[in-house]
Amino acid sequence: MREISTNTIIDAVRKITIEASYDLGRDVIDAVKKAKEVEESPVARGILDQVLANADIAKDEQAPMCQDTGLAVLFVELGQDVHIVGGDLKEALNEAIRRGYTDGYLRKSVLGDPIERKNTGDNTPAVIHVDIVPGDKMHIVMAPKGGGSENMSEVRMMKPSDGIEGVKEFVIDRVRRSGGNPCPPIIVGVGIGGTFEKVAYLAKKALLREVGDRNPNRFYANLELELLEKINRLGIGPQGLGGTTTALDVHVEAHPCHIASLPVAVNTQCHAARHKEVTL
Amino acid sequence: MSEEKKKITTPLTDEMVEDLRTGDQVLISGAIYTARDAAHKRLVELLDKGEKLPFDVRGQIIYFVGPTPAKPGQVIGSAGPTTSYRMNAYTPRVIEAGQKGMIGKGEMGPEVVEKMKKHKAVYFSAVGGAGALIAKSITAAEIIAYEDLGAEAIRKLTVKDFPAIVALDCHGGNLYREGVAKYGKEL
Numbered sequence: 001m002r003e004i005s006t007n008t009i010i011d012a013v014r015k016i017t018i019e020a021s022y023d024l025g026r027d028v029i030d031a032v033k034k035a036k037e038v039e040e041s042p043v044a045r046g047i048l049d050q051v052l053a054n055a056d057i058a059k060d061e062q063a064p065m066c067q068d069t070g071l072a073v074l075f076v077e078l079g080q081d082v083h084i085v086g087g088d089l090k091e092a093l094n095e096a097i098r099r100g101y102t103d104g105y106l107r108k109s110v111l112g113d114p115i116e117r118k119n120t121g122d123n124t125p126a127v128i129h130v131d132i133v134p135g136d137k138m139h140i141v142m143a144p145k146g147g148g149s150e151n152m153s154e155v156r157m158m159k160p161s162d163g164i165e166g167v168k169e170f171v172i173d174r175v176r177r178s179g180g181n182p183c184p185p186i187i188v189g190v191g192i193g194g195t196f197e198k199v200a201y202l203a204k205k206a207l208l209r210e211v212g213d214r215n216p217n218r219f220y221a222n223l224e225l226e227l228l229e230k231i232n233r234l235g236i237g238p239q240g241l242g243g244t245t246t247a248l249d250v251h252v253e254a255h256p257c258h259i260a261s262l263p264v265a266v267n268t269q270c271h272a273a274r275h276k277e278v279t280l
Numbered sequence: 281m282s283e284e285k286k287k288i289t290t291p292l293t294d295e296m297v298e299d300l301r302t303g304d305q306v307l308i309s310g311a312i313y314t315a316r317d318a319a320h321k322r323l324v325e326l327l328d329k330g331e332k333l334p335f336d337v338r339g340q341i342i343y344f345v346g347p348t349p350a351k352p353g354q355v356i357g358s359a360g361p362t363t364s365y366r367m368n369a370y371t372p373r374v375i376e377a378g379q380k381g382m383i384g385k386g387e388m389g390p391e392v393v394e395k396m397k398k399h400k401a402v403y404f405s406a407v408g409g410a411g412a413l414i415a416k417s418i419t420a421a422e423i424i425a426y427e428d429l430g431a432e433a434i435r436k437l438t439v440k441d442f443p444a445i446v447a448l449d450c451h452g453g454n455l456y457r458e459g460v461a462k463y464g465k466e467l
Contacts, residue, residue, distance in 0.1 A: 041463055043303065043445060047407050050443070054413040058358075064348045067358040067411040067431075105357055107348040107431050117318070119430055148363040148385070148408065172467070179456055180447075181363045181386035183408035235464025239405055240386060241445060242459015272409040 001083045002136035004280050006092035009084070009138070013093060016142045016276035017072065017100025021064040024055040027211040028187075028248065028273050035185060035245040044243030048185075051238070051271055066272040069106035070144030072097045072126035075208065079135035090128055093140075098122040109147065129201070141208055143275040149182035149268045155200050158262040167192060167264050168227060174266040175231050175247065180240015183270035185248045187211065188231065191265040194255035203267035206251035208275055215252055224250045248273075287441070291339030292380035294400040300446045302453035306404065307441040312341045312383070314435040316362055319426050320370035327373055334425035334434060338378030341404075342371075345383075346431035347421075348411070356421040356437070358411030361385040364403070368392055375401050383444055387456045396450050404444035405455075417442040 029052065036048040058065035074093055086092075101108055101123040108123040133139075154174050158166055171190055178186075191202030214221040227250040237243020248271065257263060288296060290310035300306070313335055315323065326333055344364055348357030364384030368391055371382060375395040382388070382401070385408035396403065406414060420438035427433050447455045 041459070043305070043459075044463075046305070050407045050410045050413055054407075054410040057416070058412040061412065063351075063412045063415070064358040065412055066409045067346060067348050067360050068362065069348060105349045105351050107346065107357070109346075109431070121430075151363070179387055180405070180408075181365060183385060230467050233465040233467055235460040235462065237459055237463055239407060239445075240459070241405060241447060241455050242463045244463055270409055 001081055003083050003085050004138055006084060006086035006089070008280060009089070009092045010096045010099065012278045012280055013074070013096030013140055013142060014100040014103065016140070016278050017097060017144070018104035018106070020142050020144055020274040020276040021069045021104060021106055022062050023059050024065055025210070025273065025275070028271065029055055031211040031248040032185065032271065035248065039243055039245045041237055041243035043241055044238045044245060047238040047241070048245065064106055066146060067107055068109065068146040068148065069101070070146050070274070071110055072123060073143045073145050073204070074126050074128045075141040075143065075205070076128065076130045077133045077139040078130055079137045080132050081136035082138055093128055094124040094126055097124050097126045138280040139277065140280070141275055141277040143208060146270055146272065149186065149270040152178035152182040152268040153203070153266055155196065155263065155265045157196065158264050160260070160262050162262060167262070168230070170264055171227055171266055172230055172234070176234055176236070178268060179236055182268045183272070184236055184240060185238055185245045185271050187248050187269040187273050188227070188250040189267035189269060190227070190250060190252045191267070192252060192254045192263070193257035194263060195257070195261070196263060198255060199263035199265040200267070202253040202255055203265035206253045207267055207269045207273065209251045211249045211273070213251070217254070220252045220254055224252050290341055292341065292402070293339065297380055297400045297402045297450050300402050300449055301451070302446050302449050302455040302458060304446040306444050306446060308341065308404070308444060309440050309442070310438070312343050312437050312439055312442070314343050314345050314437060316344055316346050316432045317366050318429050318432045319434050320367055320374070322426060324370045324373045327377055333377070335436065337374060339380050341381035341383060342374065342379055343383040343437065347415070356415055356418050359415045359418060360411030361406040361408050364388050371395070375399050387454070388448060393448060393452070396448065397452060400450045402446060402450055403448035405447040406442070406444045414442065
């Protein structure tokens, strides 16, 4: 049994909370650069230039790359041989978010109740997913999620007879209907299988993969590439103003499912694809 | 569509709006006002009651934005556009009251476009997710109403060469549709 104190967790998560908003991943920056080289629309190339310049400013000046610094989504892999000391784990994670959003001058975008709609003032509570894994370490991913792209996401309980063609059609149609709203170029997280709640989790988890990373299963790797190509033929382009760069990547995650079901989820991620991680 | 950027200064007149066409790249200078969902709701409630708005909206541009807090010494934090369709429920009413321009991201609905054509108004797209870059063009910021809304308070911004693209014009031009028609390919 290894002990990890809540203070260690608070310090580490506070740090990656701020870093996630200031420092866009190299994989995303490289993908935008590569897309710009083949983008057909001059207006779109200008927009991609602004995206790249923005990422540089954010990193150099330690400023949030986007004003929507998101709702904090935390993925925790907790080793079963870890003993957390010093307090409540979820309380510690929320304290880290509270400190990160305050100290990092990040926007507080969380409402205490969806109908009453009063801001909690410190961006808590976070959405926290905990998975118990073997070992004596703790791995935490902080993935702040903006509202604009999250609103362009969807779960559909499809029929087994809809098959793979139905899945493709749904994913492409979801992107088409989203147009410029989710800040394209987007990254598309797709979950297939599981149950109603599991499939949404899979789609979100898919967004944590690096741009260019392929599903280890060859069938799903090919599906990712096919969907990416088709999505970029839609013509939506950066900000929806026309162009050949609509998505930077598509990540698919599949899971066993019920004989009656074919759940599919699309979680849309804007180009400010933020996630930072730490292992304790 | 012109490659050269058009410089425009607020407030906007009918003639200035009529001169703008989809695809035009513009640099906006002067005063603009910020409002998102919650502030728009209050503005429309005032209009419905026949009461005065907290600022004179005639000829003005409203920027759909909720900035991050300014660090010490900064005028404003990061300040890119939010998604505009959420304002479809409110913007037609504010255009009737004299608003001439909107800045946001993503397409606005037919109910907005109809009022834009009738009352001469224009919709600009800024680059969503470029909040740190856009903040560079904001030279002053002052909360003028609804401070209780925090990031959603109404601010008067002074901008210099704020970069935007005409996405919907008062002649019915729609860059979202034109873009897909031009760059879309068969699946």
